[in-house]
Amino acid sequence: MDILWLNQSDVKSVLDMPSAMLAAESGFREHGLRKVQMPPKSYLYFERHNGDLRTMPSFMEDQDIAGVKIVNVHPDNREKGLPTVMAVVVLNSTETGAPLAIMDGTYLTDMRTGAAGGVAAKYLARSDSNIVGMVGTGDQARTQLLALSQSMDIEQVRITCRNLSNCASFEKEMAPVVNCDFVRTGSIKEVCKCDILVTTTPVRSPIVKSEWIREGTHINAIGADATGKQEIGSSLLKRAKVVVDDIIQASHSGEVNVPISSGVFSQADIHAELGEVIAGIKPGRENDEEITVFDSTGLAVQDLVTANMVYHKALTAGIGKKMRLF
Structure with missing residues (x-):
């Protein structure tokens, strides 16, 4: 089966702040209504490198979407010419569990976190x-x-x-x-x-x-x-x-x-x-x-709902690269 690969340029081309805020608000609402499965994020701490790695899975029941984000936080990365935060998001089929898309989550993380602040201020x-x-x-x-x-x-x-x-x-x-x-x-x-x-x-x-x-x-x-x-x-x-x-x-x-x-x-x-x-x-x-x-x-659900929106926009626009994993 084919998986849609979306690099950061692809994600940027379809993700703007108004759409990120709409996605964030819907994700928070479903979370408030207890219609999501979202265990707390888990951490691996790399003390010798002043960094950590986090995994963030979630499932939105009404929208029937699932996935996981893997994200790091390494404050010393700027000295190495790398972002402090880097991430990858994987969307999975709830019917088969197979991966549907793998996309850059670094820009997505920045946008969905900013969107959360805008939604919070609204209320x-x-x-x-x-x-x-x-x-x-x-x-x-x-x-x-x-x-x-x-x-x-x-x-x-x-x-x-x-x-x-x-x-x-x-x-x-x-x-x-x-x-x-x-x-x-x-x-x-x-x-x-x-x-x-x-x-x-x-x-x-x-x-x-x-x-x-x-x-x-x-x-x-x-x-x-x-x-x-x-x-x-x-x-x-x-x-x-x-x-x-x-x-x-x-x-x-x-x-x-x-x-x-x-x-x-x-x-x-x-x-x-x-x-x-x-x-x-x-x-x-x-x-x-x-x-x-x-x-x-x-929240993982913020990543999930935003990534799902990016995925469908990319399919509609014919953006990204289809890759065969199996």
Whole structure:
């Protein structure tokens, strides 16, 4: 049988942010309705190489699609001329189990994670939000901002990162896309003076303090995706309405994992999963004074629903290369 091979150029040609957000929202909704099978992602840790490898299988029952993503996170890769995150997604037939497609998952991961932030802001941010603050300006920051530009009219973006020259590069790339004012600063405190704060760093000690965050702020906490990582102070999480993508996964590898393990926060303090909010099972933002936090760990179902969309678009457009495995 033939398998469709899609390289990164193929995926980029059919995957844009509006379609990624539609896919993400549908995937989260099905997850909230408990119509997916999705065990927590499993990790292999390569301590001598400062990296890890993760496998993320899932099955969406109503759409009858299944697959798995294999993805790494190696922070030192940039010194080797490689992306920090690289991934491959395999789609499988639920009828036979045979692989249908193998595709680049690196760009797909960036887009689906950015899309999740845009969808979260749609349900959790104030409707009059127009100032975005960004801590971190890497690849993920770019897709986060791109998705937010689909959800709101952005007037100003405040940015900070460890190397201010990277802030300048970020502004040069994103200003034509978002078409708003950019403010660069070396102060995280100044960046926190915003309506929507996005954190995309790999830190293991909190860098956002509770006293810096005003009432009514929404935070997309993206960086914490493994045990021991934390960007936001635990006291801030206690002040906020916390929404996670998946309670079990977030508890061991999301923004809440360190506060939970230290006993200052618990699963009972989590308000909802994003899918429950989208499906109307639990409320999202209920007033303009609430501080809301979306703890994004990245779900296999996000990869699956996005990859399935890419697969069908590629078939329709005649994109990709058919290869015989057996």
